[in-house]
Amino acid sequence: MYRRTLSALLPALLTLGAQATAVGAPTPADLRYGGANFNALAAESYKLAGLGGQFTDWLGAAYQKAGVPLAGGKTLLAGLDARRAALGAARGAEKDRLARETATWAHTFIKKVVPKFSLERGYEFASIPRTGERQCLLQSTIIAGLLQRAGLDAGLVMVWKSQSGQESNLGHVTSVLRLPGGAGDVEVDASEPDPTATHSGLLAWVGGGYRFVEAKFAPDSLITGYARSDGQGPMNGLVKPAALTFLSLNYVRSQFDYYRGERATGGVLGTGTGKATPAGLASSESFLRRALREEPANALAASVLGNVLRKQGRDAEARAQFRAAGRLYAAQGRTPAGVQASLSWAAGPS
Template sequence: MFKSRTIPTLAAALFLFALPFTAAHAKAAHSQGMHGDARFEYHGSVFTQFLVDSYKENGQSDPHQFYAWLDQASKPFLENEETLPAALETKRAELARISDPKLKAAKEMEIGAWTHKLIKKAIPKFSLDRGYDFTNTVTYGERQCFLQSVLIAGLLQKMGMDAGVVMVARNMVGQTTNNGHASAVLRLSNGKDVLVDASEPEPFARHQGLFAFNTAKSASQYINPNFEGASGVILSYRGQPNNAKVATAQVRTLSVPFLRSQFEYYRGERTVGGLILTPLTAQGLATEESRLKKAVRLCPQNPLAVYMLGRVSMRMGKKDAAKAQLTAANALYTRAGWVPAGMTDAYRQAHR
């Protein structure tokens, strides 16, 4: 399911950001292939890059501290007093010995549930304001939905499974959110999917709307899972806006540029003195703008990052920039099949 896709270089992303934001550029950004499956197994070079980003942002020098910290935090919850690397290798070997897809899928679900439980116990605190950065996990023992999803997917990959991250657009009770939540997704050996979400008490969430990549459209798309009874197992999807069936084999998870962009987005969103952590200050808005610009450079087709940059520009009185950014964001959402109400309101305001 989640094999790597070729992605453009950061230089290409920077070039795209240097151009004016238009619907045509939004479409071109999609065609670059910057969405798609990401390989970032725990302890690998890509996962370490996520740590480097976090530690650099927070003025700290040793990103490998996180690995040592999680090894120690996990130890009380491991079987037979294993270290975390040893436990991951044991489970990888167990999976490798199973050839029957049905039996292997059952084992994968068992390990998915184990990983869900491990992260909830090893990192017990949840924090919207600080839990998005790995440095804060070490300092405060905190996690947030996106960080925990990247961590869970990286651990699952390390154990030899097909896993990645998707954004959530409609939660388990049907409430819509503008990519305001994230979940790890595990592709089972029988071709079905499960959402492994440590924000929920049970491991396999039943979120009703997701933002992922559809290979048949060569674009990101909002998709609604079709669940197998109450099990949390996803049999297929329905794509927006026309509810057309999307097979699990067509669905891919979000790319490394998107994931790095989303981490940077949260750094911008949770800036003190910015749009959310008010009261507003000129310095807060400037810092939020800088971080959101970086998020968009990393992945120009991250719709939430482009949208929020437009809102910040509007609040700063940069009307032309806001109009261009919100035009581009509206094009990204429209192509993905769903435009949040807040996006529509901001777009209309920018075009008055």
């Protein structure tokens, strides 16, 4: 009897647990340079590429050759730890000034030691020592890691509207520095020539879930608030920076696997072959499903998995996948045009 009662209650209990999880903000990713999470992300990339050694050894050697010192440090770790001590001793406006100076240094340093940008390969840590290439997710992970090691509050957000006003389906990632004095946030994006960027459309955790938001800027590229794209939120429409949580470690991991699926050789974009191949699509599917296991709220991975299934001729599964992706976008407050087109196809005749 008790087993039957428990079996009947279990779905409801699981639903309540899921709801409770959805309300509590996830812990923003701890990406401290040289820390366990940072090293694990780099090690996985090296393993997939069949590359030996450690990324931190490569970046430490690059620092000594770059001529871009931080706080007089002879080594990268010495410079970061010296800046951490200086920030710990600083107060008020001086602390914010040092924080911005550190962000400017990180931006300059990464662009100097990793001069090339590659959408096809630059998401892998292994691409930096092999080809000197970076991409938005990787460079932002490293910058956030350096800032965190220096004792600063920094993390990652997705971007859906660039500083030029161009909209995308979460097509970019940037690191964000939260100023220690509480004045607001500053985007630090090595894809841009200036150290601070002004991408206005972002995605991060706000109000119980990942949400599309629009950043509100003051002078000096300072974000003083965020407005939810769905119009929900406080009465004045703005969420204070402190109420926005950067992407979790699960989301960051998921995004690395998303790019592996998107850019698989012969995969959904036909990378390296000019067209999709059965083996490439299978690789795309594998990485995208892994991305969704790591972060079920990754709407971008969910929608692109639908594209993979459609290219494989699995139309019924593709339609179901697009509908699942559509529910994620709707819950997060915005449905990009390409996803709307996929949903229209999914609603059509089988």
